[in-house]
Amino acid sequence: MNEKDLFKLIKTSLKTSKKIDLKSASRNIEEWDSLGQLSILTTLDKRFKNKASKLTKLATAETVKDIVSILKKAKLIK
């Protein structure tokens, strides 16, 4: 999976019409509230076959940039 695929995944899990990119964050996406964050967490966990829930920092990552950084560090995305 690359960054572009990840943006699509986050967009689907948040059910938002807004474009998702590296600048997207909970502060500028209305749908990214606490429930939205739970959706992102569980969608990533499903997509990465239970590996994402082991990355505890993901729970509080409130920007796409942070999510990308955590997933890259864990070698889950390119």
Added chain:
Amino acid sequence: MSGKISQIKLQLPKNKFNIKNLCKRNNWNYEKIIEKTGIKNVYHSTNTESALNLAVKAGAKITKRNKNIDVLIYVTQSPEYHLPTNACIIQNKLGLKKNIISFDINQGCSGFIYGLFTAQQFLLKKTINNVLLICSDTYTKNIKSINKSCLTIFSDAATATLIKKNNKKSGEYIFYTDGSGANDLKLNFSGNQFQKNKKPELFMDGRKVLSFTLNVVPNIINQTLRKNKITFKNLKYVIFHQASKIVIENLVRKLNIPINKVFINYNKFGNTVSSTIPICLYELMKKNKIKKGDQILICGFGVGLSVGSTIIKI
């Protein structure tokens, strides 16, 4: 020798709240909330209903016919007082004998498992035959009206469980504690953190609690199965703490549990903290969905953060 659950009774508060109406009143998106929580109704204790008097009412449903209780265990995080021990007040109100062991356990969502484990240890003693385990909480008394994540999940209730001595071996237990997550679900401004002019207020970081649950609980469940030398196939039901739909659905997915084995009722009662597991057992017993010899995995998890899990045999 060990103990067996003989009876379970339930006491709900008078006020039943429909989440749809709650969302309407607060202009919250009901569809979005229900999709994640699955909770349609919650129960809120009134000003005249405390965890203690709900506990007494639940307990009385058992003790009106059986006053021969040797140990009274009260699991609560909504104590009437920090002192005296709340279980002592319950002993008196239920008119139980005085040569009885009575104490409180301060645990939340894993509290029923803690209580059951403790009861089983007492029942190993020759002189102890009956343990009354009461779980009761009224978290909703300390939720601010704007706290959407807590208000749409938590619910008040009390349950009383009678555990009687039998000659079968009890299931093996697995426990897990991670106090580094203590701040993720807590009652601010309570106990010695009390501040003048500030009411105790429930706080939950749902993201961190979910992350902990998905990370830790599947391992605990697998350890419970291994230690009890059993598989999902041999279990009649799996009962998780009824946290919310998103939590249970993801645990089922991660553990690959056949869905017909998982009993849920969070939609009807909400998250009643330490009472969720006994309420599930109460419903299964009431609806005759379980019979003698059935084995059930029960797992409580949450505030602490803590987890407890075991297998019970009906």
